[in-house]
Amino acid sequence: MNWFRLSVVIAVLLPIYYYLDTYVLPTLYIFDPEVLQQIVTDSLATAPKDNTTALFVEINRRLKNEYGDNINEFNTDDWIFNNAGNAMGSMFIQHASISEYLIFFGTALGTEGHTGVHPSNDYFYILKGEQWAHSLGNPEPEIYRPGDMHWLKRGTVKQYSMPSTAWALELAQGWIPGMLPFGLADTVFSTLDFRTFGRTAYFTAKSMFECALRGKF
Numbered sequence: 576m577n578w579f580r581l582s583v584v585i586a587v588l589l590p591i592y593y594y595l596d597t598y599v600l601p602t603l604y605i606f607d608p609e610v611l612q613q614i615v616t617d618s619l620a621t622a623p624k625d626n627t628t629a630l631f632v633e634i635n636r637r638l639k640n641e642y643g644d645n646i647n648e649f650n651t652d653d654w655i656f657n658n659a660g661n662a663m664g665s666m667f668i669q670h671a672s673i674s675e676y677l678i679f680f681g682t683a684l685g686t687e688g689h690t691g692v693h694p695s696n697d698y699f700y701i702l703k704g705e706q707w708a709h710s711l712g713n714p715e716p717e718i719y720r721p722g723d724m725h726w727l728k729r730g731t732v733k734q735y736s737m738p739s740t741a742w743a744l745e746l747a748q749g750w751i752p753g754m755l756p757f758g759l760a761d762t763v764f765s766t767l768d769f770r771t772f773g774r775t776a777y778f779t780a781k782s783m784f785e786c787a788l789r790g791k792f
């Protein structure tokens with residue numbers, strides 16, 4: 576190992592990363608957190624009560640109206656289990672590209688775990704039930720209810736739980752490939768559920784590829 580050469584490589588790559596991160600990444604975003612908030616608020620008001628699937632259908636329809644081909648049409652066959660940070664739930668991928676993902680995430684039972692340390696901003700709109708969060712130094716839980724949005728800033732870590740049945744619309748904006756190791760580690764090293772691993776990889780890669788073909792990265 577030649578330490579001089581390594582430091583030259585790092586000195587060249589760091590400014591490139593900084594440039595991409597600061598000036599290029601934000602130009603790739605198409606989703607507006609305020610538009611999503613409006614869609615969630617409107618859908619909660621108009622969708623049939625006590626039918627969470629109908630709420631998913633309503634939100635997906637409004638998202639497709641707004642964002643067209645960048646949204647995968649909702650269907651109940653394409654849910655995928657997700658284990659990450661010791662929490663378990665399931666998700667439906669509505670959009671995945673290099674810089675953004677937009678999913679339904681939640682659980683019929685409740686769960687608890689680590690948020691992960693992500694190179695992205697995470698916007699978590701509660702649709703049903705509650706999400707609780709624990710920030711270091713605050714002995715009281717933060718409680719998010721239907722219609723609320725929990726913004727987990729890039730790099731921030733919390734403990735979170737969904738104490739019982741809870742569902743959310745989740746937008747992540749940042750370096751999405753950098754989030755995948757956290758999203759798959761519990762599957763590879765704990766559950767050994769390789770069908771879920773395969774479905775996660777398949778649906779993520781399919782969405783990213785279809786977006787890339789349309790020039791959305």
Ligand SMILES: *[C@@H]1O[C@H](CO)[C@@H](O)[C@H](O)[C@H]1NC(C)=O
Nearest residue numbers: 623625626627628629630632
């Ligand atoms: C809930 O809504 C879904 C989607 O619109 C529908 O297919 C289902 O039949 C509804 N369930 C009940 C119990 O009404």
